[in-house]
Amino acid sequence: TNSTQLDEVRIGGIGASRKRVEDARFIRGRGSYVDDITLPGMLHMEILRSPVAHARIKSIDTSKAWEIPGVRLVLTGEMAAQRNLAWMPTLSYDTQAVLATDKVRFQGQEVACVVADDPYIAKDGCEAIVVEYEPLPAVVNPRQAMAEDAPVIRDDKEGQTDNLCYSWEVGDKEATDRAFEQADVISRLSLHYPRSHPSPIENCGAVASFDQATENLTVYMTTQAPHIIRAAVALVAELPEHMIRIISPDIGGGFGNKVPVYPGYVCAILCSILLGKPVKWIEDKSGNLISTGFARDMYFDGELALRSDGRILGVRFHADTDQGAFFSDAQPSKFKIGLVHSAFACYDVPTGHITARGAYTNKAPGGVAYRCSFRVTEAMFFQERLMAAAAVDVGLDPAEFRRRNLVRDDQFPYRTPFGFLTDSGQYQKCLDLGLEAIGYDQFLEDKEEAAKRGRRLGIGISTMTEPLGAGNSREYDILGIKMFDSAELRVHPTGKAILRTGAKTQGQGHETTWAQIVAHELGIPAADVLVEEGDTDTAPFGMGTYASRSTPVAGAAVAMVSRKIRAKARKLAAHLLEVSEEDIEWELGRFYVRSAPARGVSIQECAAAAYGNMPDGMEPGLENNAYYDPPNLTWPFACYIVTVEVDPESGVWDVLRVVAVDDCGVRINPMIVEGQIMGGLTEAYAMSNMQFITFDADGNCVGSNYMDYLLPTAWETPGFELHEVTTPCPHHPLGAKGVGECAAVGGPAAFVNAVMDALSDTGVRNIDMPVLPDRVWEAIATGQDV
Ligand code: MCN
Numbered sequence: 001t002n003s004t005q006l007d008e009v010r011i012g013g014i015g016a017s018r019k020r021v022e023d024a025r026f027i028r029g030r031g032s033y034v035d036d037i038t039l040p041g042m043l044h045m046e047i048l049r050s051p052v053a054h055a056r057i058k059s060i061d062t063s064k065a066w067e068i069p070g071v072r073l074v075l076t077g078e079m080a081a082q083r084n085l086a087w088m089p090t091l092s093y094d095t096q097a098v099l100a101t102d103k104v105r106f107q108g109q110e111v112a113c114v115v116a117d118d119p120y121i122a123k124d125g126c127e128a129i130v131v132e133y134e135p136l137p138a139v140v141n142p143r144q145a146m147a148e149d150a151p152v153i154r155d156d157k158e159g160q161t162d163n164l165c166y167s168w169e170v171g172d173k174e175a176t177d178r179a180f181e182q183a184d185v186i187s188r189l190s191l192h193y194p195r196s197h198p199s200p201i202e203n204c205g206a207v208a209s210f211d212q213a214t215e216n217l218t219v220y221m222t223t224q225a226p227h228i229i230r231a232a233v234a235l236v237a238e239l240p241e242h243m244i245r246i247i248s249p250d251i252g253g254g255f256g257n258k259v260p261v262y263p264g265y266v267c268a269i270l271c272s273i274l275l276g277k278p279v280k281w282i283e284d285k286s287g288n289l290i291s292t293g294f295a296r297d298m299y300f301d302g303e304l305a306l307r308s309d310g311r312i313l314g315v316r317f318h319a320d321t322d323q324g325a326f327f328s329d330a331q332p333s334k335f336k337i338g339l340v341h342s343a344f345a346c347y348d349v350p351t352g353h354i355t356a357r358g359a360y361t362n363k364a365p366g367g368v369a370y371r372c373s374f375r376v377t378e379a380m381f382f383q384e385r386l387m388a389a390a391a392v393d394v395g396l397d398p399a400e401f402r403r404r405n406l407v408r409d410d411q412f413p414y415r416t417p418f419g420f421l422t423d424s425g426q427y428q429k430c431l432d433l434g435l436e437a438i439g440y441d442q443f444l445e446d447k448e449e450a451a452k453r454g455r456r457l458g459i460g461i462s463t464m465t466e467p468l469g470a471g472n473s474r475e476y477d478i479l480g481i482k483m484f485d486s487a488e489l490r491v492h493p494t495g496k497a498i499l500r501t502g503a504k505t506q507g508q509g510h511e512t513t514w515a516q517i518v519a520h521e522l523g524i525p526a527a528d529v530l531v532e533e534g535d536t537d538t539a540p541f542g543m544g545t546y547a548s549r550s551t552p553v554a555g556a557a558v559a560m561v562s563r564k565i566r567a568k569a570r571k572l573a574a575h576l577l578e579v580s581e582e583d584i585e586w587e588l589g590r591f592y593v594r595s596a597p598a599r600g601v602s603i604q605e606c607a608a609a610a611y612g613n614m615p616d617g618m619e620p621g622l623e624n625n626a627y628y629d630p631p632n633l634t635w636p637f638a639c640y641i642v643t644v645e646v647d648p649e650s651g652v653w654d655v656l657r658v659v660a661v662d663d664c665g666v667r668i669n670p671m672i673v674e675g676q677i678m679g680g681l682t683e684a685y686a687m688s689n690m691q692f693i694t695f696d697a698d699g700n701c702v703g704s705n706y707m708d709y710l711l712p713t714a715w716e717t718p719g720f721e722l723h724e725v726t727t728p729c730p731h732h733p734l735g736a737k738g739v740g741e742c743a744a745v746g747g748p749a750a751f752v753n754a755v756m757d758a759l760s761d762t763g764v765r766n767i768d769m770p771v772l773p774d775r776v777w778e779a780i781a782t783g784q785d786v
Contacts, residue, residue, distance in 0.1 A: 022512065145361045490623035692772065
């Protein structure tokens with residue numbers, strides 16, 4: 001065969017389950033992470049964190065720290081303030097103290113930092129700092145925080161006289177109230193989605209290097225969004241952005257944890273500017289777990305208005321969110337994104353109304369978009385828990401109840417109850433496939449049979465769609481800015497290529513999949529395409545990787561830039577073949593003359609011509625870039641079904657089977673997609689029963705270590721049975737939809753619904769996550785919600 005007949009799978013195009021090229025270095029321990037960066041003369045920074053959650057700082061005595069040999073700098077908030085750098089930018093435009101001065105507002109808050117010759121001296125320096133705290137009463141629950149007599153936590157904010165962070169409502173209240181008046185059945189549920197933490201293997205860290213000669217700043221940094229961070233660093237460093245280079249090297253997991261700006265980054269940059277030396281800061285595990293990037297912590301009360309045949313007439317709910325001491329979610333007025341996009345979006349619900357409040361508390365800032373767009377996980381969990389409860393209330397089988405309400409294929413494009421446009425899907429087909437795979441009817445029989453012998457089996461379903469691909473300017477106006485992403489492709493004379501995007505992989509496999517898109521569009525073998533991300537000096541401007549936006553936005557840009565390259569290559573081919581462009585046909589990797597198909601040139605031959613044999617008047621070279629602003633979000637759909645057995649004596653529950661049906665449109669690399677789904681399900685399983693982080697009345701983080709906040713290993717994790725439905729996205733150039741977070745978002749409800757189903761005869765409606773054995777045992781013993 002010649003290059004013209006290369007089959008797409010063989011060259012590693014779309015649909016090829018190509019092994020991840022980056023794994024070759026990861027599994028050999030040859031990845032290069034921030035902590036692997038060593039620069040000449042580099043110093044080390046440690047952070048002193050507050051041991052208490054709420055206290056006035058009476059004094060900070062750093063004198064003993066300065067006396068330690070090898071200590072180069074001890075930085076406090078007051079010193080930062082002298083450089084006008086007391087505050088750092090957050091996503092929400094809230095102001096967070098880089099280092100606390102007047103008060104500490106959560107346990108783990110950064111109070112001072114020490115730079116020294118090695119990290120151990122820096123740690124000794126931190127221990128030598130004496131801080132006098134005068135304890136203040138702490139508030140650790142948003143509803144407590146909103147009570148009249150609660151101490152005001154953010155008294156540093158002008159005009160802030162209570163702990164209310166924001167409140168908003170969306171939807172049609174009147175129409176929704178009417179729907180509830182007309183309802184045959186009203187089904188209610190209240191629950192708490194607990195605080196959780198992304199816990200990537202690699203903690204946050206930075207190596208900041210300010211060159212006093214050129215006044216250029218280079219920061220190696222664990223960030224999911226290098227270009228956005230560069231804008232924030234420009235503010236902090238008071239340098240123009242062309243003098244700042246952010247390099248995000250290999251990242252050991254992000255999961256949303258590495259989107260925000262954290263005080264540690266800012267301190268490292270400040271210290272490097274002050275000292276004129278490279279400064280490395282590597283966060284430790286406990287620092288990461290108690291203070292960096294919490295998520296969730298939302299209380300829901302809601303209800304569904306139902307007709308007796310099970311059709312939903314309307315939905316309304318209220319959500320109270322614990323924001324922690326600083327507001328690190330998206331901007332308040334835009335906070336609705338995510339939650340409102342996704343709530344009941346997969347169901348045919350005529351009307352809905354949501355109210356929400358956020359409160360400041362003495363906890364570390366919450367609100368990181370942990371493997372979800374803002375608050376989607378919470379919304380989907382509440383939705384699917386309420387759906388399960390409503391099925392019981394209306395006397396329908398939960399699968400049948402969903403089938404009656406899921407948006408039908410012929411309803412697309414479909415406006416969700418809160419006004420967003422979903423454009424494609426086969427929801428019923430996914431549900432049916434899931435039911436068939438799990439052997440639904442047989443399981444119900446087995447369950448009944450087992451019950452006769454005192455065994456408790458349960459089955460839980462969760463179906464959902466979510467908006468993936470933050471990028472669309474109209475439908476997803478995040479932070480009030482337009483979003484997009486970018487790709488730049490340079491094909492060398494040999495036909496080998498280098499591709500750079502504005503996204504930043506943290507383990508998702510972009511180095512593999514972006515090359516597959518180029519292979520698909522140009523017929524260049526994927527192995528001949530080198531993918532680079534994460535360096536603001538070389539990569540085109542982009543918005544980073546989170547909210548599963550990379551395939552929908554950056555991936556589309558990769559296709560678009562490849563198509564631009566192909567258009568120029570076509571001109572080169574016409575020149576080489578001495579025919580007009582109109583007479584040329586394209587097949588994977590080759591142009592040929594329509595009337596004489598044997599006469600053709602490969603894409604590689606065109607590349608060579610671009611650098612020496614181009615037609616007169618043509619600009620040399622074969623490179624281009626593309627910026628892509630998608631016309632809509634992408635809307636993947638998923639159906640997760642879990643079966644469990646609960647031991648009534650101990651409350652322990654075992655997962656029997658997990659079936660997942662995911663429709664993320666065209667899969668670029670099916671194996672990577674499956675990996676993403678398995679990873680998400682693993683996190684969903686852990687959230688449902690392993691991860692316990694709570695705070696005592698004084699705001700101390702209980703369970704601030706990995707003995708209590710358990711990370712799932714292969715040992716605990718159940719097996720997953722994955723199935724696929726493909727409904728191409730109508731507006732994505734490749735028909736792909738995002739997938740990175742679906743299973744983490746939709747999974748938790750399937751596990752909890754399964755346990756609740758096993759307890760269906762007890763009258764218990766809800767057990768809050770984590771559904772620990774003692775909670776299950778108590779629920780069975782008392783017949784009460786836990
Ligand atoms: N993919 C595909 N076909 C599709 C959709 C996706 O082949 N139809 C592939 C993509 O090309 C990419 C991967 O699947 O290699 C994930 O793509 P996408 O859904 O676009 O998500 P992102 O790349 O934007 O990743 C973000 C998403 C999020 S929001 C979190 S959080 C998360 C996640 O991905 N964090 C992760 N998965 C993670 N996986 C790892 N290993 N580490 C993290 O930190």
